[in-house]
Amino acid sequence: MNNPVYVKLTSIILAALILSSVLLACGGKGDTPAQNGSADTQTDAETIEETTAPATSVPAGTDFGGTTVNVLNSLYFPTDGFYFDVAEETGDVVNDAVYERNMKVQNDVNVSFNILTKEENAASLIEKSVTSGSNDYDFIFGVQFVVVPLVIKGMFMNLEGAPYIDIEKDWWDRDYTHECSIGENKRFFMSGDITLGLIRHQSCCYVNKQMFENILGDPQSIYTTVLDGKWTLDLFSEYTSKFYSDLNGDSKFDEGDQYGCGVITANLTDHFTYDAGVRCTERDENDIPILVMNNERTISYAEKIKRIYYENEGIRVFPADYTSLHEKIPNKFKNNSLAFMVGWFYISDYLRDMEGDYAVIPFPKFDETQESYLALIHDVATLVCVPTTCDKLETVAAVLELLAYEGYNTVAPAYYEVALKTKYIRDNQDEAMQIMDIIHDASTSDFAYIYNYALNSIGLIMREVLGSKKGDFASTYAKKEVKTQALLDQLIEVYTSLD
16 A cells, blocks of 8 residues: 555654643643643644544535445455454454444444455355345455456446545555556456455565574564565575474474474465566556566576475475464464464464564565565455445445545554554564565555456466476466466456446
8 A cells, every 4th residue: 555654653653642641741730731831742743643634535524314334244264354344342452443433434424334244255145146136235345366256247336436435545555456457447446444454464474583593693684684675585595494403303304393484385475476576467558467477587486486495495385275374384483493484464363472572574575686575465355346236336435435544544553553562573673663664565466366266377377386396487387378368358358348
């Protein structure tokens, strides 16, 4: 996204600290506030809040007369319901921020949310509702890889030109929304601060500070390396290779040993690939996606990542399953037998009871010539779409704009407050804060990755390349190219014909 979250967050925290000092002063002797200049301080805090809260395009006093807005809140992980469906305040800062955001939006424009949360594939529910004309849902929070393919079946409304929605505002992720689209006049999907599902499924890499110090020295140096632009695949390979130890003494490379990093040939491969700047598609002069993946740089990347996975004794390739990602790898990291852990921000949920400290850094770049770090938004991220059966677009558009706006001003700061102070960074170093900012602002995706399942799985081709253990991108791509191009042409034709 394009919002300066950490500038905003710092301002909010600063304002809170200033106001706290005023309140403390008021609780002392009668002359304390005047001596401390509390009146001026209050004004400063108000000014900070005003400058960090740009106006929404929904006019004050907009009233939809108590209209019920029906929402399908579909989940990939059962634990993701709190992105939108929060029934009450619990004392948890993020939960309560979402609850208060939802209540405020409902009150501000006089609507009522009827939320149906489903922990199952939403595609069949959406198709059944739209094709039958039953109009069950006014808008949908959907999992990217589930709902995106439905666009070519005419399931969703084009939100380009919808009232109130201003995609140029900082609470929307313009780049991600554009990557979901073909052409400048079609917008069937949107995302941004309307949901935490974008940032929580964004790439990041965890560093076990104790293990790093034991083998490589001062863990502070990893921050410097990142900020200097030197955190690359080659350095990642060099560092991880130093950590192997036969902990169980059986003279075998197995899960009981110590490693530099644990990987799988599925999900994590996507992030190594796109974060290294590999592109499957680019856009032509008409903003139409074209295949560009078959080039020397991609071939070089495939060879490099294959060596990292299979020729580096510090890398453990775990089975490509849920247990590896959510139990085996995080547990080894917590128990000091894994120095680096690649994954997503939500993986920090599994580290709450970790006794040691860890750092959070980006995935490595391809090499130092890569302009910037990147952080792929995984294909289970949340986006918003409106079924073609919706008969209250003005109401829905206002609600979506306000949900994103209030998310930007309250939910996102609440999440980062928790992330920065209790989950991700266990120190207050300026470098650590800068790196969190870098990761957040580095969000990326690719049209072929988003529409992978409509394009012969070309967006996940590196999973096949590494799964075969051969690292042979060229021949794998050659087998898929003709069919993929035909499917892309078909997708473009159907997409551009939609209203």
